[in-house]
Amino acid sequence: MLGIGTLTRKVFGTPNDRKVKSVRPLVERINALEEETRALSDEELVQKTEQMKARHSNGESLDDLLPEAFATCREAAHRALGLRAFDVQLMGGIFMHQGNIAEMKTGEGKTLVATFPAYLNALSGKGVHIVTVNDYLARRDADWMGKVYAALGLTTGVVYPRQPEDEKRAAYQADITYATNNELGFDYLRDNMKSELSQMYQRGHNFAIVDEVDSILIDEARTPLIISGPSDDRSELYIAIDRIIPSLSDDHFTIDEKTRNVTFTDEGNEFLEDRLKLAGLLEDERTLYDPESTTVVHHVNQALRAHKLFQKDKDYIVRDNEVVLIDEFTGRMMLGRRLSEGLHQAIEAKEQCKIQPENVTLAQVTFQNYFRLYSKLAGMTGTASTEAEEFAEIYGLGVVEVPTNKPIARIDEDDKVYRTGREKYDAIVAEIKVAHEKRQPVLVGTTSIEKSEMLSELLKKEGLPHNVLNARQHEMEAQIVGDAGKLGAITIATNMAGRGTDIKLGGNVEMKVIEALDADPNGNPDEIRRRIEAEHADEEQAVMDAGGLFVLATERHESRRIDNQLRGRSGRQGDPGRSSFFLSLEDDLMRIFGSERLDNVLGKLGMQEGEAIVHPWVNKSLERAQAKVEGRNFDIRKQLLKFDDVMNDQRKVIFAQRREIMEAEDLSETTEDMRDQVIDDLVDGYCPPKSYADQWDTQGLYAGVLEKLGLDAPVLAWADEDGVDQDVIRDRLTELADKQMADKAEAFGPDTMRQIEKQLILQTIDGKWREHLLTLEHLRSVVGFRGYAQRDPLNEYKTEAFQLFEGMLESLRADVTSKLGQIRPMTEEERRQMAEQMMRQQQRSEVAAAQAPAGATNPEQEAVGPAVAPQEPLVEGFDETNPDTWGNPGRNDPCPCGSGNKFKHCHGRLA
Incomplete structure (x- = not known):
């Protein structure tokens, strides 16, 4: 019998069905223009772009231009690439133009889909950013899709690390710019550290399309982008503390695997105090609770985290005596990325690598706050619906599932749950053997390098040939993925998110052609391609007959999205395939999140060695556990964002102020206002209102004027004169200070003086902002303890951060005035x-x-x-x-x- 919800959906359709249905009339209008557009010459296609730009600038909306623009773009893609977009690809483009995330299955052609909303929005002349997860994809897509934009008369740029300045500036000036999320965020920060407008790269934030949007806006959003500079070298401290950690026993600390947190027990604190005193790191009369011990306690905590929470070959690898982080969601090495607050140094000490100096933050931003700068944001991915609530709440993005061009033919089997890890791996090897014997390609998903290499050893013992794809084989990634669909191929992969290379049945034709040309440089390229395409068609059919790609997952991930990404590698564009998850009660997710009940059930069932439980209920139970973890992670990210929003509001004020200063021709009025305020503060401080002259601190005022204004003013003599009050003192100081600055302007020359004022203000703002960021970091680390006193840490943080910001602005005035008072021309x-x-x-x-x-x-x-x-x-x-x-x-x-x-x-x- 059907449930009420199921019955309702059958009658009225789901909200997603209604969204898809709503854009079908638009698709029909685009299709109706196909013949007309096909008749245009190449020159007329370019002219079409110019005409639509003019119409938009004359008031016609982008929505009005959509059918014509999409039809023109489809024709350009067909001519430039030989690809004619399907109706579902047009739908995906429409949803993205409307500011949504288009969820499209793997292999449905998302790269081409992005060209439609990008072209339409580029007609405004304000630029479009297409964001990818790595530099390889940014360059590949810019080169590939750049042919489409060129056929439409638009320019394409690509941004990459260590790019020459002129080239990067030109890339940002292009109509469509491809870049990684990291490079966009860092360039935003770099722009707001420049001293001249001409040095800035980005020209505003109009419209961004984010590829692998779940990976970028959710998985990577937990880590802020930080530009930092080196601080003092404290290698010896890390090494000395690292020597203590191995001597801890299990009674000295507790680990909470659910929250990935580790803390010292009271017994552990006593043990630590003794050891730190023996090592000379803590003075005899001090305890760990003294304010003076804060730094040592901080580093001890980081060393404990390094040893107990971070695992080699899972969270990081050691390469060339360097600790390189691994992205837990994609399995990629994150070169150049370092953990902050001394944690990376603690791991380096643990692994006996060269310890790099800790860094001080010069500028930082989170991906959440960077991407919320855009007037309009859109995204595309194969898996987003499980995080729809977070996308809506944080970014205002809707998620629309776009139908596949052909029905999905993949068979998704129920999970198989074993009692022990050994039984599970025995079953996995047996299953791979069966598939290999019938020449079915197998993609095996693992959650860590360690497990992928352990499984590799098991397959070697059975004589099964295979490839391993993890952070160690990063350079061979495209080749290994390209070969994964070949007849009889076995590929072990650590996470498959955002790989950017489709697994095609029978292998990748383009890669085969490149290999053949490398082997026979003098061969005829056309003949070689024809031969390979014919061979490929036969192999593709053989793979289909064997059942298509078999995705075998060795564990469930905390996030359903990561599981779905792996599963989605099979069954692309209507291909046959199957997927199966092999689990055990010893897996991290099962062990941490409620495997006891399941263990009891399996025990009562009297299961035999090597036997698995397979039932849809198990799948549902696991999905509920994953949903709980996802919900908890969302709450953590939401809380972090609330704290970061406080800093973000201040960041916007500072960056806007910097821009105003750079745009200004003459800042003499600004510096004069600052000077007047400093004089007011000095006079009010040392000669309080409504006080008599004999109550003034004239010595203090003299010293203050000398320090803050660079003036040797006869304040003591003025105070002895009859009829001199605070206003007279204030006016005389103002007159002297104004004359001093006028003399300096004459000595330097007006233009030079204006430049000095501008640079001095900018340098002072940047210095103060750096100090402020460090203060906020310290405040953030201690404000959580206010909760024990029944005070809301977030409110406490907001209040104190605002007071600190006010204090920073006040000291800014004083510093700029003081520095201007001290500068002089060289003799x-x-x-x-x-x-x-x-x-x-x-x-x-x-x-x-x-x-x-x-x-x-x-x-x-x-x-x-x-x-x-x-x-x-x-x-x-x-x-x-x-x-x-x-x-x-x-x-x-x-x-x-x-x-x-x-x-x-x-x-x-x-x-």
């Missing part, structure tokens, strides 16, 4: 000394270059290698942390630090 003697220093520096550089060994001319090698000669500052008393000691070099003068670079490219550059 002739100082210029002569600087020229002599430059000459000596040049001579040293020439000698060093002559003595350098062969092959040391690569600038990257020089950057990371030891310096040939120590740098000697060109200005005596130079302190790189204090701009007041830099003298007053012009932007094209040598930097006073002695690097040999121009000032604008060295300490004069905020980057």
Whole structure:
């Protein structure tokens, strides 16, 4: 008997069905224009773009232009790539233009789908960003789909790490820009550390299409993007603390695997105190609870996390004496990414690798807050519906499941649950053997490098040939994935999210052609392609006859999406296939989330060795457990975002203020207002209102004026005069300060003075913002304890963060005024000394270059290698942390630090 919900859906359809039905009339209008568009010449296609741009600028909406634009784009894709978009691909494009996530199964052609909304929105002239998960995909898609945009008269750019500045600027100026989420976020931060508008890359945030949107906006959103600079080297501290951790017993700490948290017990704290005192890391009279012990306690906690929560070959690998993180969702190495707050250093100490210095944060942003900058956001992926609530609540994105072009023919079997891991792996090997004997390709999914290599050893013992794809084989990824659909292939893969290369039955034709051409460079490319395509058709049919791709998962992941991504590798575009999950009660998910009841049930059933329980109820039970974990992770991310939103509001104010300063031609009024406020504060502080002259602290006022304004004012004499009150003092100080600045402007020249004011304000803002970020980090780490006093940590954080921000702005005024009061033009003697220093520096550089060994001319090698000669500052008393000691070099003068670079490219550059 049908349930009420099922019956209702049968009669009225699901909300998703209604959304799909609503866009069918639009698809029909696009199809009706096909013949007309096909008749256009290549030049007329380009003209069509120009016409639609003009119509849009004259008031016609993008929605009105949609049918015509999609029809034009479809024709351009057909001419440029030989691909004619299916109706369901047009639907996906419409949903994305409307600001939704289009959930499209693997192999349905999402890369082509993105061209339709990208083209339509590029008609506004404001630029479109297409976001991918790695640099390989960004370059590949830009090159591939760039042919479509070129046929429409639009430009395409691609952004990648360590890109030349001019090339990157041109990429952002293009109509459509392909880039990774990391590079977009970092460029946003870099732009807001620049000192001139001309140095900025991005031109606003109009419309972004995010590929693998669940991976980028959910999985990676937990880790903020941080631009940092090195701090003091504390390697010895990490090594000393690391020596203590192995001596801990199980009674000294507790692990909560559900929340991935580890804490010391009271017994552990006592043990630690003794050991830290013996090691000389804690003074005898101190305890771990003293405020002075905060740093040591922090590092001890990080060392404990490094040892007990982070596993080698699962969370990270050691490569070339370096700890490289592994993305738990894609199995990829995250080169250049480091854990913050000393945790990465703790892992380096544990693995006895070279310990890199901790970094101080210069700028940071989360992906949530970066992508919420866009006026319109869209996404595409094979798996998003399980996280629809999070997409809607955080990003305002709807999720629409787009029907497949052909019905899915894959058979999804019920999970098989075994008592022990050994029984499970025996069954997995037996199942792979059966599939291999009938030449069916098998894709085996594992959750860690360790398990993939353990399974590989089991297959070797059985004489089963196979490939292993994990972070260690990262470079061969495309080749291994391309071969995974070949007849009889066995591929073990650690997570398959966002791989970007489809597994095609019979193997990848393009890769086979490239291999054949490499083997026979003198062969006829057309003949080779024809031969390979004929061979491929036979092999593809043989694979289909064997049952298509068999996806065998060795564990359930915490997230249903990751399981669905693996499953979706089979059965693309109507291909046959099957999927099966093999589990045991010893798996992490089963063990942590309620396997006891299931263990009791299996025991009562009297199951034999090697026997599995297979039932739809087990699947439902597991899905409920996964849904609970997903819900908990969502709550964690939501809470983190609430804290980050506080900083984000302040970040927006600071970045907007910086931009205003860079756009301004003359900041003399701004600096004058700052100066007046400082004078008001000084007079009110030392000569309080309604007080008598004999109650004033004139000595304090004199010292304050000298320090804050750089003025040697006769304050003591003024106070002895009759009739002098606070207003007179204030007016006289203002007059002196204004004259001082007017004299400086005349000495420097008006243009130079304007430039000095601009650079000084920007440098001071950046310095204050860096200090503020560090203060907020510390506040964030301790505010949680306020909960024990029945106070809401978030409200406490908001209140204190606002007070800190106000204090930062006040000190900003004082610092800018003080620095402007102290600057002065260089004397002739100082210029002569600087020229002599430059000459000596040049001579040293020439000698060093002559003595350098062969092959040391690569600038990257020089950057990371030891310096040939120590740098000697060109200005005596130079302190790189204090701009007041830099003298007053012009932007094209040598930097006073002695690097040999121009000032604008060295300490004069905020980057």
